[in-house]
Amino acid sequence: MSAETPSVEGRQDRLLWIAGLVLVLLGLAVMMSGIAPGLSGPILIVIEVGIFFLLYALLVLPVNVQFGVSGLVNFGPVLWFGIGGYATAMLASTGSYQGQTFGLPWPFAVLVGVVLAVLVGLLLGVTTLQLRGDFLAVVTLASAEIFYGIVEKVGGFGGATGIGGVPRIFEAGSFPMTDVAVTFILAGIVVFVYALAQRITFSPYGRVLKAIRSDEDATEALGKPTFRYKILVFVYGAIIMGLAGSLLALYNGAVSPGFITLDVTVLVWIGMLIGGAGSNRGAVFGLAIVMGLQLFTRFANDAFPVSQSEFAALRLMIVGLLLVVIIRFRPSGIWGNPEEREVL
Amino acid sequence: MGVIQSVIFGLQLGSYIAIAAVGFTLIYGVVNFINFAYGEYMTIGAFMTFITVNQWGLPAIVGLFIALVVTAGLGWIVSRIVFVPMQGTGAIPMLMASIGLGMFLRNFYQLIAGGEVRFVDIGASQFEFDVLGGFFISTQHILIIASAFIIFALIHVLLTRTQAGIAMRATSQNELLARASGIRTKQVRRNVWIVASALAGVSGFLIGTTTFVSPLTGFNQILLVLAAAILGGAGSAYGAFIGAYIIAFVITFTTAYLPTEISGLGETLAFLVLIIVLLVRPSGLADVEVEA
Numbered sequence: 001m002s003a004e005t006p007s008v009e010g011r012q013d014r015l016l017w018i019a020g021l022v023l024v025l026l027g028l029a030v031m032m033s034g035i036a037p038g039l040s041g042p043i044l045i046v047i048e049v050g051i052f053f054l055l056y057a058l059l060v061l062p063v064n065v066q067f068g069v070s071g072l073v074n075f076g077p078v079l080w081f082g083i084g085g086y087a088t089a090m091l092a093s094t095g096s097y098q099g100q101t102f103g104l105p106w107p108f109a110v111l112v113g114v115v116l117a118v119l120v121g122l123l124l125g126v127t128t129l130q131l132r133g134d135f136l137a138v139v140t141l142a143s144a145e146i147f148y149g150i151v152e153k154v155g156g157f158g159g160a161t162g163i164g165g166v167p168r169i170f171e172a173g174s175f176p177m178t179d180v181a182v183t184f185i186l187a188g189i190v191v192f193v194y195a196l197a198q199r200i201t202f203s204p205y206g207r208v209l210k211a212i213r214s215d216e217d218a219t220e221a222l223g224k225p226t227f228r229y230k231i232l233v234f235v236y237g238a239i240i241m242g243l244a245g246s247l248l249a250l251y252n253g254a255v256s257p258g259f260i261t262l263d264v265t266v267l268v269w270i271g272m273l274i275g276g277a278g279s280n281r282g283a284v285f286g287l288a289i290v291m292g293l294q295l296f297t298r299f300a301n302d303a304f305p306v307s308q309s310e311f312a313a314l315r316l317m318i319v320g321l322l323l324v325v326i327i328r329f330r331p332s333g334i335w336g337n338p339e340e341r342e343v344l
Numbered sequence: 345m346g347v348i349q350s351v352i353f354g355l356q357l358g359s360y361i362a363i364a365a366v367g368f369t370l371i372y373g374v375v376n377f378i379n380f381a382y383g384e385y386m387t388i389g390a391f392m393t394f395i396t397v398n399q400w401g402l403p404a405i406v407g408l409f410i411a412l413v414v415t416a417g418l419g420w421i422v423s424r425i426v427f428v429p430m431q432g433t434g435a436i437p438m439l440m441a442s443i444g445l446g447m448f449l450r451n452f453y454q455l456i457a458g459g460e461v462r463f464v465d466i467g468a469s470q471f472e473f474d475v476l477g478g479f480f481i482s483t484q485h486i487l488i489i490a491s492a493f494i495i496f497a498l499i500h501v502l503l504t505r506t507q508a509g510i511a512m513r514a515t516s517q518n519e520l521l522a523r524a525s526g527i528r529t530k531q532v533r534r535n536v537w538i539v540a541s542a543l544a545g546v547s548g549f550l551i552g553t554t555t556f557v558s559p560l561t562g563f564n565q566i567l568l569v570l571a572a573a574i575l576g577g578a579g580s581a582y583g584a585f586i587g588a589y590i591i592a593f594v595i596t597f598t599t600a601y602l603p604t605e606i607s608g609l610g611e612t613l614a615f616l617v618l619i620i621v622l623l624v625r626p627s628g629l630a631d632v633e634v635e636a
Contacts, residue, residue, distance in 0.1 A: 320451065
């Protein structure tokens, strides 16, 4: 909408696909080349935070299409992240210190992970999408907690240690180069998903989603099967978020409950709201701000006479305050379109 | 462990969850949003346990009243700053703001108090019984369970016998109609903030005596409180009470009786109960009318 006319969109679309492809190829090239330059400590920290920023970007984009565009309050993105991650890890792992593993080929493991995520998305969607908005939030939140409880407490999921021994498919010649390659490949995937999210948002399908957000009954009265639209949004989201979990497992070589806490959901939501729910670019930029603050604290800590944990607390206070202030004074977020935030 | 012992533990857990769940559900009913920062209000109460009992050496009962008053005051001030100006923006923005507020407060506590865990001993005496499989009960259990029942009685009287309480119920059911009937809904909301904050203080104080005091004390309980309130039927104080005890019994009985591999799943099962109830009966146990 707004300034973007269809033709510009089409060109932007193509550009994005090419950019994504180039990034993935670059990553693969770094992986294959086997070059191993020494990287200094600070750069490694930037890359490490960057990788998690990219993984979480794969959560924030679907959440934005679900909430920002369609008005569905999915408060459990970490559920699908966890399902994808754990399914992939358990099926592909060739031997973990704890937990049940199967040692199957990793592409199959990723496929099963995504399919499971979709099935859970369908199940939750069919049963709860008719509830009012904040109840949907409660059900998705509770489901994520249930999943967390199961993997942490039930035998076979590796307990607090999690599942290790997952093949690291992004292994390059040396340790820092692996991270560099992963950064490029993930960046490419994020660009693809961003292009998809833009497609959905500005397509006729996306306009129906926005109509559902504004007034579901009116949309239904106009002959749109709103329930089916909402289910589809949940399924699309499940695919991407499940895939993000799979990528975490295959990059990290392990998954554990620590990766799928409530904090991830909160981080993703805060990032989206600060940037501007409804705008895919805003959601990603907002996440970048929150993760950027995290990075900033890692470096800036030395310059301040406080301990590391105190500094972390200070950073989270700023993030919390920022969220409250933005919701209060600019509910559409920094990059959001104020005219679109009429209802929610 | 005998059945009676599990019942006592269930009543203990249920009692402090219930007190908080009533406050939580009053906010939900009257101010109309899910307040994720409510756990941080409870944490204030928990710190009051440490301050009054450990540092000032006061008896627990006195500490309880101090916690009630202090949390009511601080909770009201925080709500006045954050939520009152937002009134009317809708349920979802306020929910989001409460997430931000919770994060701010948690880390603020962390900053001023440090992350360490503090234990409080209120000097409870313990009575052991050899009947019915053997069980014990301490003055601490009695304090917690009795507090919950006294509060339940007080809330019942407030909601049914006083002008302020009846106004709360009216506002909770239909705000426009309440205003049209001459109820000052703004004042009702203020009253609810004060009552709910006071309840958070009491609940937090009691949690402080049983488990420990840390910046995360309240946050660790918020999902259970939320589950109890929604299970009972969002907005219904009576439902919240029943919901809290159901959740508490699910947790204590799974911990006590299920095989060890899955006995840690108490909270997980409690959330499962919540989801099932929401699916088959979105109005909760108390059958609260839910606007779609």
